Amino acid sequence: GxxxxxxxxxxxxxxxxxxxxxxxxxxxxxxxxxxxxxxxxxxxxxxxxxxxxxxxxxxxxxxxxxxxxxxxVEPVFGQINTRQGKHVLLRGLEKASGEWKLMAGCHNLLKLFSYRTATA
Structure with a gap:
C-alpha cells in the first residue's frame, strides 16, 4: 500500500x-x-x-x-470504472499507461462537453 x-x-x-x-x-x-x-x-x-x-x-x-x-479524487476513478471498466486491455506498462491517458482524456472531454451543453 x-x-x-x-x-x-x-x-x-x-x-x-x-x-x-x-x-x-x-x-x-x-x-x-x-x-x-x-x-x-x-x-x-x-x-x-x-x-x-x-x-x-x-x-x-x-x-x-x-x-x-x-x-x-475518488469520484473520478468511480466514474471512469463505470464507463470504461476496471481493467486496462493492453499489456505492458507503456501500453497500459497510454490506454489510461486516453481514458482520462476522454473523461475530461466528456466533462467539458456536459458542462458546455448545460450552460448553453
Whole structure:
C-alpha cells in the first residue's frame, strides 16, 4: 500500500523542504464507523512514522483534508470504472499507461462537453 516505511520517510523529506504536506491513510476505515477523537498533547518521541501519520490524520485538519480527497479524487476513478471498466486491455506498462491517458482524456472531454451543453 501507500503507507509503507519507505514512503513515509520520503514524505518526511519532501515536507521538510516545505513543498507540500502529505496525509496518507494508514489503514482502511469502514463506512459509517465513528471518527476517532482528535488527539491532544505532544506526539510521543518514540512514535513510529505510521503512528505519527495516523495521529496526524486524527487531527481536525487531517480529517478535513482527507474528507476533501473523497470529494475531489475518488469520484473520478468511480466514474471512469463505470464507463470504461476496471481493467486496462493492453499489456505492458507503456501500453497500459497510454490506454489510461486516453481514458482520462476522454473523461475530461466528456466533462467539458456536459458542462458546455448545460450552460448553453
Amino acid at each position: 501507500y503507507c509503507s516505511a519507505a514512503n513515509l520517510e520520503h514524505v518526511k523529506d519532501l515536507e521538510a523542504d516545505g513543498a507540500t504536506e502529505f496525509f496518507i491513510s494508514t489503514r482502511r476505515m469502514k463506512h459509517g464507523r465513528p471518527v476517532p477523537e482528535s488527539p491532544r498533547g505532544r506526539i510521543p518521541a518514540d512514535a513510529t512514522p505510521v503512528e505519527r501519520m495516523a495521529r496526524k490524520l486524527k487531527t481536525k485538519k487531517g480529517q478535513a483534508v482527507y474528507a476533501r480527497r473523497k470529494a475531489i
